[in-house]
Amino acid sequence: MPNARETKELILDTAEKLFSEKGVDGVSLRSLTAAAGVNIAAAHYHFGSKEEVAKAVFARRIRPVNRERIQLLDTYQEHGQPSVEELLTAFFAPALRLAREPQRGYDFMRLCARFYSEPAEYLESTFREEFSQVLSRFHEAFQRALPELGEEEVGLRLHFAIGVMVHTLLNPTRTCLPRLGPQASDSDKATLDAMVRFVAAGMRSAPAAQFPAGAVAALSAHAEVAQ
Amino acid sequence: MPNARETKELILDTAEKLFSEKGVDGVSLRSLTAAAGVNIAAAHYHFGSKEEVAKAVFARRIRPVNRERIQLLDTYQEHGQPSVEELLTAFFAPALRLAREPQRGYDFMRLCARFYSEPAEYLESTFREEFSQVLSRFHEAFQRALPELGEEEVGLRLHFAIGVMVHTLLNPTRTCLPRLGPQASDSDKATLDAMVRFVAAGMRSAPAAQFPAGAVAALSAHAEVAQ
DNA sequence: CATGGATTCAATCAAACGTTTGAATTAATC
DNA sequence: GATTAATTCAAACGTTTGATTGAATCCATG
Numbered sequence: 001m002p003n004a005r006e007t008k009e010l011i012l013d014t015a016e017k018l019f020s021e022k023g024v025d026g027v028s029l030r031s032l033t034a035a036a037g038v039n040i041a042a043a044h045y046h047f048g049s050k051e052e053v054a055k056a057v058f059a060r061r062i063r064p065v066n067r068e069r070i071q072l073l074d075t076y077q078e079h080g081q082p083s084v085e086e087l088l089t090a091f092f093a094p095a096l097r098l099a100r101e102p103q104r105g106y107d108f109m110r111l112c113a114r115f116y117s118e119p120a121e122y123l124e125s126t127f128r129e130e131f132s133q134v135l136s137r138f139h140e141a142f143q144r145a146l147p148e149l150g151e152e153e154v155g156l157r158l159h160f161a162i163g164v165m166v167h168t169l170l171n172p173t174r175t176c177l178p179r180l181g182p183q184a185s186d187s188d189k190a191t192l193d194a195m196v197r198f199v200a201a202g203m204r205s206a207p208a209a210q211f212p213a214g215a216v217a218a219l220s221a222h223a224e225v226a227q
Numbered sequence: 228m229p230n231a232r233e234t235k236e237l238i239l240d241t242a243e244k245l246f247s248e249k250g251v252d253g254v255s256l257r258s259l260t261a262a263a264g265v266n267i268a269a270a271h272y273h274f275g276s277k278e279e280v281a282k283a284v285f286a287r288r289i290r291p292v293n294r295e296r297i298q299l300l301d302t303y304q305e306h307g308q309p310s311v312e313e314l315l316t317a318f319f320a321p322a323l324r325l326a327r328e329p330q331r332g333y334d335f336m337r338l339c340a341r342f343y344s345e346p347a348e349y350l351e352s353t354f355r356e357e358f359s360q361v362l363s364r365f366h367e368a369f370q371r372a373l374p375e376l377g378e379e380e381v382g383l384r385l386h387f388a389i390g391v392m393v394h395t396l397l398n399p400t401r402t403c404l405p406r407l408g409p410q411a412s413d414s415d416k417a418t419l420d421a422m423v424r425f426v427a428a429g430m431r432s433a434p435a436a437q438f439p440a441g442a443v444a445a446l447s448a449h450a451e452v453a454q
Numbered sequence: 455c456a457t458g459g460a461t462t463c464a465a466t467c468a469a470a471c472g473t474t475t476g477a478a479t480t481a482a483t484c
Numbered sequence: 485g486a487t488t489a490a491t492t493c494a495a496a497c498g499t500t501t502g503a504t505t506g507a508a509t510c511c512a513t514g
Contacts, residue, residue: 163394
């Protein structure tokens with residue numbers, strides 16, 4: 001049994017890197033094992049299928065992150081009701097701290113976002129399994145931090161907040177426009193800072209509608225502007 | 228030359244539906260043409276390649292939307308400096324109005340978000356081409372609406388705002404948690420309303436950092452909580 | 455040093471992929 | 485009614501996919 005441990009982790013490390021770049025669906029098991037310098041059959045021997053490789057590379061890192069999220073939440077809650085900023089920090093910080101890890105931290109964060117957005121069903125369900133507890137805990141905590149909002153409204157806003165994070169992790173520098181989004185020069189801490197402030201303000205915004213004059217008209221099929 | 232027009236649009240319509248569900252990469256040209264009831268060679272005859280089919284189905288709908296966004300922006304700007312809410316409405320409303328179209332509007336919005344998140348390079352560049360003008364105009368407009376913020380900060384926040392929209396369009400009802408995100412009962416108008424309020428508050432949030440006590444510690448590698 | 459389970463390897467499988475081909479079919483033009 | 489161009493079609497192209505096989509190799513143990 002030559003270097004069994006090395007082979008298995010070599011596959012996971014390489015998968016983390018390639019999947020995050022090209023998506024799980026965009027990387028063949030052949031190119032993956034070739035890049036790792038191992039035989040194709042080794043991947044099936046150690047994991048059983050490509051699907052299981054993907055699940056393993058995901059679970060390997062997301063579990064410590066989600067464990068830390070809950071521990072941070074626990075710590076904050078020991079000192080009374082956490083503020084919105086504290087809740088957001090407890091949620092965002094472990095992810096961004098992992099993303100900052102020198103070796104492959106960032107690769108994984110992108111992989112994590114890909115798991116969320118790729119259409120394959122097993123990726124979706126894997127993601128759901130790994131996150132259900134964390135999201136349930138935070139949903140509850142935000143509900144208590146924002147008692148004036150309905151449960152549905154809190155769920156909707158938490159959904160928006162996750163959108164900000166997923167999008168930011170997935171598109172760290174490059175975006176549609178050169179100067180849009182975090183710049184290469186920005187530190188992760190500055191990005192987290194900006195993100196927490198942005199989302200906290202959104203979570204706290206007034207529950208009632210202060211809709212601008214043109215909004216309803218803009219949503220109707222109006223001939224004078226739309227075409 | 229039997230029903231050339233019908234065949235071409237049949238392919239586009241079917242592609243819009245299938246690509247939005249499974250992603251461009253997740254749908255083979257074979258299954259696509261089979262679902263459309265046309266020969267597989269017809270796709271190559273009319274478009275040249277699968278790539279060109281994807282570009283065509285995207286351009287067909289995004290151009291009117293982005294044209295309307297700019298027209299709405301022009302209309303608002305005729306009456307002076309638009310508010311943040313007006314700018315957000317001008318940006319979000321055309322997309323959500325299309326998403327509300329009875330036939331295939333929603334399919335396309337999801338496709339649009341997939342173009343943004345799928346890793347294939349040509350999807351990315353196509354997206355960038357179609358959006359560069361719109362984003363440039365709105366970046367500039369937000370900069371004027373929020374003069375107290377630096378240009379970089381506005382770009383970062385606009386990036387967050389797009390994240391909210393992409394995420395919301397991509398995950399309309401189903402999410403990791405049953406009661407997270409827009410519910411099936413929510414109307415599009417209510418979702419737009421909530422989205423505009425959330426994002427407007429984020430765009431307007433104080434530029435200086437009011438960081439919670441634990442945030443910096445949470446980002447450092449701290450042994451007592453992380454594990 | 456022999457045994458045996460663990461691991462690696464080259465070779466191969468059927469299925470699916472995007473693309474191409476050349477003949478058949480359709481509809482307009484002369 | 486023959487000619488021509490546009491369109492459709494079944495069939496096949498070569499390549500790549502995830503998965504499997506059975507022989508070879510390794511290493512800890514007896």
